Amino acid sequence: MGTRECGSPISMSKPSAGEAGRTGDWRANRPVMTAQACLAVKKGEVVCQLCWAYCPDACISRGVGPVIDMEYCKGCGICSEVCPANAIEMVPEAAHGVCNVGEGSER
Amino acid sequence: MSDTAIKRTVMAGNEAAATAAKLARVQVIAAYPITPQTSVVEQLSAWVESGELPAEFVTVESEHSALTVCITASTVGARVFTATSANGLAYMTEQVWWAAGARLPIVMCIANRAMAAPWNVLNDQQDSMSVRDAGWIQLYCRDNQEILDTTIQAYRIAEQLHVPVMVCYDGFLLSHTVMPVEVPSAEQVDAYLPPYEPLTVVDPDDPRNIGPVTLADPRANADGVSCHGYMEVRALHQQALLGALETIPAADAEWSELTGREWGGLTWEHLLDDAEVVLVAAGSVGMQLTVAAEALREQGVKAGVLGIRSYRPFPVDALRGKLAGRKLALVFDKALSYGNEGPICGDLKAALYGQPEAPVVFGAVCGLGGRDVTVEQLNDAANRAIADLADGVTDRAADWLNLHL
Numbered sequence: 099m100g101t102r103e104c105g106s107p108i109s110m111s112k113p114s115a116g117e118a119g120r121t122g123d124w125r126a127n128r129p130v131m132t133a134q135a136c137l138a139v140k141k142g143e144v145v146c147q148l149c150w151a152y153c154p155d156a157c158i159s160r161g162v163g164p165v166i167d168m169e170y171c172k173g174c175g176i177c178s179e180v181c182p183a184n185a186i187e188m189v190p191e192a193a194h195g196v197c198n199v200g201e202g203s204e205r
Numbered sequence: 206m207s208d209t210a211i212k213r214t215v216m217a218g219n220e221a222a223a224t225a226a227k228l229a230r231v232q233v234i235a236a237y238p239i240t241p242q243t244s245v246v247e248q249l250s251a252w253v254e255s256g257e258l259p260a261e262f263v264t265v266e267s268e269h270s271a272l273t274v275c276i277t278a279s280t281v282g283a284r285v286f287t288a289t290s291a292n293g294l295a296y297m298t299e300q301v302w303w304a305a306g307a308r309l310p311i312v313m314c315i316a317n318r319a320m321a322a323p324w325n326v327l328n329d330q331q332d333s334m335s336v337r338d339a340g341w342i343q344l345y346c347r348d349n350q351e352i353l354d355t356t357i358q359a360y361r362i363a364e365q366l367h368v369p370v371m372v373c374y375d376g377f378l379l380s381h382t383v384m385p386v387e388v389p390s391a392e393q394v395d396a397y398l399p400p401y402e403p404l405t406v407v408d409p410d411d412p413r414n415i416g417p418v419t420l421a422d423p424r425a426n427a428d429g430v431s432c433h434g435y436m437e438v439r440a441l442h443q444q445a446l447l448g449a450l451e452t453i454p455a456a457d458a459e460w461s462e463l464t465g466r467e468w469g470g471l472t473w474e475h476l477l478d479d480a481e482v483v484l485v486a487a488g489s490v491g492m493q494l495t496v497a498a499e500a501l502r503e504q505g506v507k508a509g510v511l512g513i514r515s516y517r518p519f520p521v522d523a524l525r526g527k528l529a530g531r532k533l534a535l536v537f538d539k540a541l542s543y544g545n546e547g548p549i550c551g552d553l554k555a556a557l558y559g560q561p562e563a564p565v566v567f568g569a570v571c572g573l574g575g576r577d578v579t580v581e582q583l584n585d586a587a588n589r590a591i592a593d594l595a596d597g598v599t600d601r602a603a604d605w606l607n608l609h610l
């Protein structure tokens with residue numbers, strides 16, 4: 099018990115993708131981004147990025163526009179709430195037919 | 206006060222606690238004032254303000270935040286101090302558990318006070334007893350010298366085991382009562398307390414998640430390194446608490462080498478050697494019991510006192526050994542597990558269960574909400590218990606002292 103490789107009696111980990119497991123399989127609603135509505139895409143520059151700053155799972159990459167990693171997006175909807183351009187809509191997973199966890203990232 | 210000399214002075218229990226924190230060179234203090242703890246905080250803030258204590262004093266809006274500040278400061282490697290009482294302790298309860306589970310060596314003084322409702326600022330021990338299961342070490346003090354010495358020892362114990370320690374002392378009876386106290390020199394305390402080495406890694410170039418989601422089973426982290434599950438983390442915590450059964454007496458023994466004062470480690474005793482009737486308690490009521498035991502001896506009863514200094518960890522083996530062969534143990538609790546009995550009484554019965562030479566254990570509840578406890582009442586309670594035992598009673602409901610329903 100005390101000899102596990104981590105060697106620590108406390109819970110401590112390095113921040114990295116997948117540290118809390120594949121959180122994508124928690125998702126009931128999927129954030130769907132309409133690229134043309136995103137302020138960053140409209141300006142053609144890395145502006146706004148509120149969705150990136152607020153995502154509690156750090157699964158949004160900064161960019162023109164930002165990219166959501168569906169492997170780890172848990173579907174909380176915070177990005178949709180904070181988006182000033184209403185560019186992100188939360189759509190029930192059922193509407194997508196199948197959950198795509200394990201199929202890699204998608205925009 | 207000069208730092209280099211040992212000084213004999215008079216002070217209240219709260220000042221003894223504050224003086225100990227100063228001598229331990231605490232770096233961060235966060236506390237919210239509540240009667241009867243307030244003068245601990247006032248004293249420390251005055252020292253920080255005057256520059257006599259080079260520490261950060263963080264003013265907060267609540268006890269929950271006070272302990273949260275201590276948790277974060279301890280996580281980054283600071284030696285921290287806080288103090289509270291009663292409803293303040295209840296308000297921090299969520300963080301009381303966090304501090305322990307995160308294995309942070311926080312020292313918190315509790316000036317014991319009754320829980321509301323109904324509102325009451327006077328002494329009993331219901332506040333700290335109510336968080337006995339949270340994974341902190343709990344030490345109970347008899348007088349102001351023990352408050353000072355135990356608070357310094359608490360840092361040694363906490364930092365060695367990575368477990369937080371509550372130093373509990375009776376509100377008003379000790380917190381506001383002035384008595385002689387010998388203040389050790391800064392050199393003595395520095396020699397006793399090595400610097401605190403945190404378990405946590407705090408490095409912006411090599412960041413960590415601290416206390417992240419930890420699921421039931423052990424599993425590999427993102428680097429493939431196998432890490433404990435929740436139950437393993439808890440089992441290691443329990444090992445640390447049980448390890449304190451050795452660390453607490455060792456810390457007391459080393460303090461005694463340095464200062465000539467020792468407090469018994471886990472338990473203390475008075476006239477116990479040949480005692481047939483043993484009066485058991487934690488805190489200042491134990492001192493009153495020493496007077497009661499002497500009076501009982503004049504009456505021809507072989508009485509003695511067994512004081513509980515370490516309530517968590519509960520010193521099961523020590524209590525079994527010291528009580529083996531006695532006729533009666535009468536436990537005085539200043540708290541209650543409502544719907545059951547006094548917490549120390551219940552724990553002692555569990556410790557003695559099945560022991561071949563165990564005494565009969567009776568409970569008494571006293572001093573709730575500051576109700577007076579006199580030596581005469583303690584004596585009367587002992588005499589009632591002795592009479593019950595003579596009548597062949599081996600189990601009975603708790604005797605409530607000085608109750609007038």
Ligand code: SF4
Pocket residue numbers: 129152153154155156157158166170171172173174175176177178
């Ligand atoms: S819904 Fe949005 S904010 Fe929430 S986890 Fe997914 S990407 Fe992040």
Ligand code: SF4
Pocket residue numbers: 131135136137138139145146147148149150163164180181182183184185186
């Ligand atoms: S919050 Fe909305 S507008 Fe801003 S970058 Fe994200 S998607 Fe674009």
